[in-house]
Amino acid sequence: MSEVSESNAAVLVRLRRIEGQIRGLHRMVEEDEQCMDVLTQVSAVTKALQSVAILMLEGHLGQCVTDAMNDDSVDMDEKLSEVTAAIARLVRS
Numbered sequence: 001m002s003e004v005s006e007s008n009a010a011v012l013v014r015l016r017r018i019e020g021q022i023r024g025l026h027r028m029v030e031e032d033e034q035c036m037d038v039l040t041q042v043s044a045v046t047k048a049l050q051s052v053a054i055l056m057l058e059g060h061l062g063q064c065v066t067d068a069m070n071d072d073s074v075d076m077d078e079k080l081s082e083v084t085a086a087i088a089r090l091v092r093s
Contacts, residue, residue, distance in 0.1 A: 007059040014052050021045045053090050060086070 068074040
């Protein structure tokens with residue numbers, strides 16, 4: 001197994017934190033907590049997931065796209081379309 005990159009390590013830390021938030025949400029629903037409190041926590045988890053997505057996108061732009069720019073065999077139009085599609089998915093979510 002390869003070593004986890006520094007940026008992936010940061011993503012994994014955030015995902016573990018989100019896992020804890022999800023377990024907390026599960027517990028809140030089981031314990032019949034107030035709907036507004038549950039919705040507040042759902043919002044927090046959503047924001048945390050968006051933060052992970054941004055971190056992943058930054059990593060992709062910083063590493064993969066930069067590497068592709070230095071590789072003459074890579075179709076940059078295709079690479080830019082890929083990034084644009086990813087950003088569009090994030091904006092729609």
